[in-house]
Amino acid sequence: MPPQPDLPDPAHHDVDSMLSRKFGREVANYFSGSPLNRVSFLRADHGFISSALVHPTTSFLLFNDLAPLAKDPTKLAYATHSDVKPLIGENPFEKTEEEMIKEYNSTVTLPLVLFLGLDERKKEGFQHGIYSGSPYFAVDVTPRGTLQKEAAGVIEAMKAKGLQFIEGRMHMTLNAPEAAIYAQARALLDWNARNPFCGGCGQPTLSVNAGTKRVCPPTDYASLPTAQGGATSVEAKPRERAACATRKGISNLCFPRTDPTVIMAVVSHDAKRVLLGRQKRWPPHWYSTLAGFCEPAESVEEAVRREVWEESGVLLGRVVIHSTQPWPYPANLMIGAIGQALPDGEKIHLEHDPELEDAKWVEMDEIREALKHGTSGLGDAPAEGYKEGSLRLPPQTAIANQLLQAVAGGFLGESPKI
Template structure:
């Protein structure tokens, strides 16, 4: 499958001291969203209500985290009339305070996200000084009290020849769509994984247009002695829920998590070779850069050195940051770095952490050739010029590819395209 174009760096045409010194910014796949998220308006229900109802508004549907699409290279959106049977006339007709006061844990509320405005589109939608085409995402996975409505909606959508594209990763979308997909998937996944309060174990409620979860103080459902949940009688007051630490002092609401992960291209001390590793589950000949999670009270540079040593035994000196990549599987931020071995620290052994099946030093020439002819997604065929038995590397939509492209191309020189003064 052809690899999509990558997002354009922000303001690449603007000359500045930083661009002249460090080259233009690198934008990786899943970044470069066309949407202005307007995060400060997520509690403004009149704004959200108007955006929801505007004719230009697009809704991206997900079923079990699979996005609605025409095919793997093109997302598909629906309109409000399509989703009204599931979400109702206006989920934002009441204030956030009222919604919390009327919380009923027996009722399944479809997860709805406000993603932002595409300000590049002249849509007619305006709010104060903000304008553009609104975008929302909805989880239509059949479950709970919305199961039948969701199943009917999915059936109608599929009758139009559309599909929910399954698969662990969707890296064949055009870059702007990939960024919208990444934002929606990460938030929907976070909401789905956090249905209960970490403080008291009670069910939580999604608020702030899908970007916070709160533990309501009351519930319109009653819990029997056996633990079964029954709907309250109409007109009966809401029952107080158990005390919760999240409601005391500074409100400790649940926010979406982002897990910082380092991924690094490692150079030999003489800058002539690159360290590559492979996991046991990968097909033969497939290699990539090393990666791992940043731990608490650890700098990015320390994490890079620690992970490389733990996984390969190699010891690093200087570490620099190259670029970053959102990775919504489920909530990682890949921090791309380049590190260089200290003299005498290049010996490879896999005795510390058994995560890798193999690690090896590869010449710059071999990496360059693989970047030209041997890249693709896992399990996909390489290009027509690939020679059987050659090195295989990740596609250019992966930050690992971008890091390897940088080190084989001279790093700063490769990206120094800013105009000179």
């Protein structure tokens, strides 16, 4: 089993307070706890972004088809401005947002450059007014459109330095601070890649606000395709594009989406057992907590009760929120909860939703033993001391693990010493 990274510290000052005394220490999950101050209100300030982009202390995290550049599976690697200059040019934010929209040409592929934030622990160097720190950007170097040659050149240059783009469905071995930086960048890059066209009219969109919004420009220097299907040409002056509802009123932009997802540790009415489920594709003996998406006009508590009933037939009473976890695959927010079954609602049946292969009640002592020796990622071997045939559970980087630690340790306060 590969070594598990440490979890992040809570993103607040560790001081005694009424809330901490009543509810315990805040739980911070993997992919949260970023060291960067996003200063989101400065993303539209191209003077700030332009200065940050070319500063000597600036770090660029590169992605090739959503695979991050890294030194090894535990540590990211960063490029400099000179490394990415062949792809992004001297400064893609030199023009104002209004000028970029006015000069829009849908046949030209623009480099996707995201501003992630400032690492204020490194205050020396870059400063903008009262804000200081080392700037961080992310750049998509996936060869696309009219920038394929330039992107491929950057990729080869990074590989020549002995660096690698880590392939894989999920990246759960990065150190905790960089996992949070990676999560932010990956979610935004994926969202931009999925939204090249306007949801209102179907026409191409333009990335603005340093990669965190997309706009449907009213004009385009590219002409329409010919009737014979030939390539588009470039007009001497922009043509008016078809009308679009997104250009009216205040709904003139497309913003990144975050999908709320509930994940819950369900305890029996006597609080001595925990409900676990498994999907058919999972390794033998590997179980986890139940989970599902929130639906429109549904509270988190209602979603927890509905998903548990749909997947297992179990009926819940009280539901409380435990903690949350960003999950950049592609852009979920896992809302961790603890729910308790009704005294006459503990019977399991899987007739409603066929998602689970099995669901069962597990005694607390078995949960505690599995948390000691049976945790691992889906594709990894279990921890040292695991006995074949015993219960297996998700690793500590998964919020499911943190929920199970909470219920096994008494529900509130810090996670128990397993």
